[in-house]
Amino acid sequence: TIENFIMIKPDGVQRGLCGVIIKRFERKGYKLIGLKMLNPTEEILKEHYKDLADKPFFKKLVNYISQGPVIAMVWEGVDIVKQGRRIIGETNPLDSAVGTIRGDFGLEVGRNIIHGSDSVASANREINLWFKADELIQWKNHSTEWIYE
Numbered sequence: 001t002i003e004n005f006i007m008i009k010p011d012g013v014q015r016g017l018c019g020v021i022i023k024r025f026e027r028k029g030y031k032l033i034g035l036k037m038l039n040p041t042e043e044i045l046k047e048h049y050k051d052l053a054d055k056p057f058f059k060k061l062v063n064y065i066s067q068g069p070v071i072a073m074v075w076e077g078v079d080i081v082k083q084g085r086r087i088i089g090e091t092n093p094l095d096s097a098v099g100t101i102r103g104d105f106g107l108e109v110g111r112n113i114i115h116g117s118d119s120v121a122s123a124n125r126e127i128n129l130w131f132k133a134d135e136l137i138q139w140k141n142h143s144t145e146w147i148y149e
């Protein structure tokens with residue numbers, strides 16, 4: 001199985017969307033194996049978004065997320081990286097379909113509520129950046145056989 005790094009951004013926390021966001025992954029059949037609330041440092045955010053360091057909005061992006069707190073999570077299950085992006089929607093909430101998290105709850109790209117890794121390689125990098133190995137919980141979900149054939 002594969003894992004994905006998902007983070008509820010400060011606007012998602014402030015707007016009381018943590019529960020509904022978690023529910024969307026849970027009800028799809030994905031398994032939560034790590035979760036913590038934290039105030040991210042500029043250092044971790046610059047590392048997390050290092051591919052965007054040259055973008056004109058980079059400083060605003062780091063300021064936005066560093067207002068904290070955020071909810072950092074690791075979700076596990078089949079095709080979770082690609083399907084996670086589908087559950088989240090497009091980068092710009094106005095381009096996101098209704099029924100996606102950004103499409104249902106957001107209006108602006110600089111307040112787009114949630115992060116999800118864009119590839120399996122980034123997911124692995126981001127999980128290692130945000131979580132220690134002992135913060136990930138391997139547990140048996142007893143509904144697995146009713147989710148997977």
Ligand code: GTP
Pocket residue numbers: 052057060061090091092109110111112114115116117118
């Ligand atoms: P993440 O899941 O947060 O990584 O978003 P993404 O993968 O959909 O987009 P990307 O990685 O390209 O950009 C990271 C984040 O930077 C976005 O989620 C936005 O919050 C922010 N961002 C991207 N493009 C713009 C932009 O044109 N203007 C502003 N203000 N922010 C942007």
Ligand code: MG
Pocket residue numbers: 116117118
């Ligand atoms: Mg991204």
